[in-house]
Amino acid sequence: MNRTLISAACCALLAFASPSSYAQQSAEQSANAAGSVAAPVSGIDLKSLDPAVRPQDDFYGYVNGVWTRNTEIPADKSVWGTYIELRETAQGQLKALIDATLKNPGKAGSDTHKIADLYTSFMDEKARNAAGFKPLQADLAHVAAVKDKKDLPALFAYLQRNGIQTPFSAGVSPDAQNPEQYTVGISQSGLGLPDRDYYLKDDDAKLKAVRGKYQQHIATMLGMSGDKNAAEHAAQILDIETRLAAAQWTRVAMRDPVKSYNRIEFSKFAELAPAFDWATYFKAAGLAPKAASAVVRQPDYLASLSATITAVPLEAWKSYFNWRIIESYAPYMDSATVKERFAFEGTVLRGTPQSEPLWQLALRFTDSAVSDAVGKRYVEMYLPPETKPRVMAMFNNFVASFKDGIDKLDWMGEETKKEAQAKLAALKPNIAYPEKWRDYSAMKTQPHDLIANVRASRVWGRQQNLAKLGKPVDREEWSMTPQTVNASYNPLLNAITIPAAILQPPFFNVKAEDAVNYGLLGITFGHEISHAFDDSGSQYDAHGRLRNWWTAQDRTAFKARAAGLVKQYGAYSPVPGYFINGELTLGENIGDNSGLSVTYNAYERSLGGKPSPVIDGLTGEQRLYIGFAMKWRAKLRPEAAIAQIKSDPHSPGEFRAKGTVMNQPGFYKAFDIKPGDAMYLAPEQRVIMW
Missing domain, CATH: 3.40.390.10 (Collagenase (Catalytic Domain))
Structure with missing residues (x-):
């Protein structure tokens, strides 16, 4: 398992x-x-x-x-x-647990009330359809505000704080060389397909066909968001993801914990990947000054990412991040967007003819957002x-x-x-x-704004993770x-x-x-x-x-x-x-x-x-x-x-x-x-x- x-x-x-x-x-x-x-x-x-x-x-x-x-x-x-x-x-x-909670949600701010809010907001298709892409405008505005590649580190930090994928992930976990203390870990990320082979195996007709359908799916979703040059931008996005895939370690290579343990001081990241302002990123991401180093699983990937940042025009990167935002929130949006997402994620990638019922999807979201309360x-x-x-x-x-x-x-x-x-x-x-349960009192929920609830859950989770820095490892978690x-x-x-x-x-x-x-x-x-x-x-x-x-x-x-x-x-x-x-x-x-x-x-x-x-x-x-x-x-x-x-x-x-x-x-x-x-x-x- x-x-x-x-x-x-x-x-x-x-x-x-x-x-x-x-x-x-x-x-x-x-x-x-x-x-x-x-x-x-x-x-x-x-x-x-x-x-x-x-x-x-x-x-x-x-x-x-x-x-x-x-x-x-x-x-x-x-x-x-x-x-x-x-x-x-x-x-x-x-x-059955949710149904009982909906009948008696308790007082506002309680865990039971949060459970009811989260589930209700997912089930409210009328509000979701009326909202369309509007709830994404704040995130998309952050991308639009990027005027120079020097602005990318702050954008990475913002997106990660909101649970949106970027070309690398960063989080806090026990240190494999000092398991009583937490450390920052950085790993390759940023792909939309299940594995790098989907991008790189030109001799596999099935994977190549999926890749073509993925590009079309991106173009369709971008077009639904109002992008007038969706096809061009979809090609840019697939190009970036293919570059990332080519530099990434295989899943077999990542199973080696010794080769994956590479501690690097924050001050040395500029030597490894000079096209990215790491000092700005670590501060904006809330990792510095609490930490001064990180364990990097794939150092050569970061070096390649630096070269890709230099080689790819800024406008193409902005298209990529717009897509990452849309893809991240697509399961929680209007019916047409949800349907298009499932047509690719469910049917093309998994062969599934139809989506699960709405209540089951709502249940899964609620469970993931306040898992200990449930x-x-x-x-x-x-x-x-x-x-x-x-x-x-x-x-x-x-x-x-x-x-x-x-x-x-x-x-x-x-x-x-x-x-x-x-x-x-x-x-x-x-x-x-x-023996102990997580405290959700800092998470604010509402009954009719699903995207706001998704964002609240993600921000809460990120804050919980970052709060571990500087503390001894909680072995009861x-x-x-x-x-x-x-x-x-x-x-x-x-x-x-x-x-x-x-x-x-x-x-x-x-x-x-x-x-x-x-x-x-x-x-x-x-x-x-x-x-x-x-x-x-x-x-x-x-x-x-x-x-x-x-x-x-x-x-x-x-x-x-x-x-x-x-x-x-x-x-x-x-x-x-x-x-x-x-x-x-x-x-x-x-x-x-x-x-x-x-x-x-x-x-x-x-x-x-x-x-x-x-x-x-x-x-x-x-x-x-x-x-x-x-x-x-x-x-x-x-x-x-x-x-x-x-x-x-x-x-x-x-x-x-x-x-x-x-x-x-x-x-x-x-x-x-x-x-x-x-x-x-x-x-x-x-x-x-x-």
Whole structure:
């Protein structure tokens, strides 16, 4: 899963259940806690298994073939599967929360009143249509006021403060060399397409066609704003973005935390990128004088950006920033603008025929703007009190199993094992919800001006981020919200986060026996813990410091095993002609493979030496692996699959399921996999890092 932020599944315990049936299961969980508890059930719907497919030949097809044949991707989605279904369930829960808030919003200025204002302003299409592009005039005026390239630094700072993309991003985060303190981080940015390949791959007809449609989309949107030379300006904008893309690091290169850590004093930026007045920028952005240096992820990109600033005429840059403003606010504007944006962003890039309903978009905006205010109420309404203690017990079992696994590694020496054990012991679990919530009292909202609310939310977020400078790192702060269906690992804090929304059926059900709960929720623990020891996370120590704690021999052995996963996943082709990038997905593939190994060991540990129960003719081990494959069932539109292959560090679900089990010794034993079976890998080809 995401480690910052990543990432993203649901038909598992009841393979064809509806959102209402999930709500019923949650209610049953609470009822069972209060009264008598029925005997555990297997959690596997046998009708979802495909009897025509041997698990030894196609395990994903055996588990998910019936679902795949009988399931159509909804018209308003680019992908459909377990995670998306659970997110839909969480959306339904949030809708009920919002409806209750609208009936009783509380006093003006309260969190509940802000929730009501934000949602209401999004739903007010009449006001949005009447406003048109007028709410953008203040931002566009800042661009129009630029008379010289010397004015660009102040413009960058203004746009970043309002959440509008510029050719580089700047923010505050823990310092990888001193994780107790915050530092400024600067990274490449500024593109409108999912990845640099969309701009640079002239030999790829599909990507080239998207690029042409993108230029037309820009021209259409500029024309809607009143630009009389929209076609000319669209060509200028695509030229600038192509120049930026050519200078940017690949996503694989950016996964190297050592090469990405380059501390530069503010006074030295002029030497690196002389065409930009950095002193003016740092002051206008609120970064100086609180800070005197920054960690630059891609120094040569800034040098190239400087050359691009010099080479590109000022009027072309102004066209670019006008586009960045329009694109940034397009989801919140009048119906015609929203429709045009979706035609490109949704249909061209993702293949999605129609947009999600207005209420769902309004819900997502409200949730993102005041996430903790929504999350606090979400936990109160939907998290059964018995869930967190049981999940914490499961987590402790996983840590114990991982600890045993480190001791048993035959490729790692004692010196490195000692450091690994120290890191595991220091791992912090953030389970269900944070202990403290963000304060939104400084954010001002109103019920009928959506753009003003968007701006208020962005400015508030920026101020919250900048306020961290000069303060010790808050290790209690969460990077995810309780209502998020996902999970993460943060190497700088050495912490995993498992939000409340994922702790419900089908991922977790107190009625189901442990095997499926381990295969669905447990693997999330195993996966996120494994991120602390993947190719990137393993370069941080127990305190979150970027430090080499490995012996040279052990790191070489680690890299040799990682190369096996790169080769295995790089051979998978989800879309004809497009192969998974084994290097880009390496961290997530390590998380899956090591995580499932730990999950199996943790489940065996939970049995206390007894054999697993056989239910419906399936052993516990078989149900665990079936649950794992159910978790990753998904269907993607081809456009969405290509975008994922190009930009996402996660492999598509089918290959996360199939590729992972082929490396697991327990899987071979559970399903009697033998040489000659399609799911068979020779022992020397199987890769489990931890």
